[in-house]
Amino acid sequence: MSERDDAPYELFYWPAIQGRGEFVRLVLEEAGVAYVDVARQPESEGGGVGVLREMLESELDQTPSFAPPMLRDGDLLVSQTANICLMLARRHGLVPDDEPSRLHANQLQLTIQDWLTEVHDTHHPISVADYYEEQREEARERASFFIEKRMPNFLEYVERVLDSMGGDWLLGHELSYVDLSMFQMIRGLEYAFPRAFDSYRHDVPGLITLIDRVRDRPRVAAYLESDRRIPFNERGIFRHYPELDAG
């Protein structure tokens, strides 16, 4: 882009989880642009989790962020996952340039973000400041509602979107950043709720095909094989607690 020099983007996100940062990482990887995952660098090279805390408390930025992920490009510092993803997609050809397509993409992306918040709340329905183990009973109730009602609602909705667009991708005939985010959502559900997800899998054939298409993109495939991809784990948003899953 003419407005950028060649310095890599700097991504600031918790270094040990996929979390919301993963939605940004997937866009950066598919776009094939250079970036530094800052907090994953050694502390001796300016990395580590302390960098994130310093940034969140800094009085220096004119646009303070409420929470990671943040993305820096020179003087520009941007936060909120859907906001970062849309910016990158517009700059690097991962969303069409016309207003209706951008609005539709953002509409889908924001629906994925809402869905993600509901996934998070299955293990933290009461307080993010407390451990899962301290809200296990409430988590069981919330997860049960999520699995029985919300997961099928969201899945059916996505299948309808795919039907109505009539192409290979969520926006129709070209891959966009929203497909990457949908891939992450489905991989996460498969990890966190394998039994529940399996019970819905056959209701969403279009979606399953879409996810396979994303998985087979050469840059996505290379990324997933690399050590830049942090494995799912029980500190992230998608957590596999067998007692929260249902068959």
Add this chain to the structure above:
Amino acid sequence: MSERDDAPYELFYWPAIQGRGEFVRLVLEEAGVAYVDVARQPESEGGGVGVLREMLESELDQTPSFAPPMLRDGDLLVSQTANICLMLARRHGLVPDDEPSRLHANQLQLTIQDWLTEVHDTHHPISVADYYEEQREEARERASFFIEKRMPNFLEYVERVLDSMGGDWLLGHELSYVDLSMFQMIRGLEYAFPRAFDSYRHDVPGLITLIDRVRDRPRVAAYLESDRRIPFNERGIFRHYPELDAG
């Protein structure tokens, strides 16, 4: 706008609550553009809540919506609150046109949307399909966490943003749609948690001044006095349950 004919926008939202639709209504009102609040029209004139359900299930739209609010402009149908607000703001001069300003505005708007979801979950921590009365104990725990930790976190963040921008408005020297949404958030908190909010009021003088400025905008003031403004009530997102408030 050259791309529009003079037909009014059509807003589709639940007719008896402010809810997420209110963030859109405030942008439409401040912009001074014509709109029809469709579900609030008489059923004999195509209004009523049934219209919403039909739209959500319709196979006719190429861009199906997961949930209200939706906004229609001719062939364009858009959902997700932050998405609709940004579209309207760009078209009607309620956000600057440069990329950094748009990104900063959207970053703040998405933070308000996250905050709003947390407000909602204070009375519905387990399941939106059940009544508050069925999750009252969990609501008490969640509301207590929200009031003690999250509300001050968000409020302090906004005050920092105002300090860092150094103008009269969240984006600096001109009112934007984000100020309208912040107004709605604060009025909602004052309604739902009057004692808790009062305990933080003096920590955020910049924010309180901002809210007064929004209130005094002529079009906002006229709207708030009109019967187009639905009163806060216990079916919306901001609900006043005294047992969830704290002094």
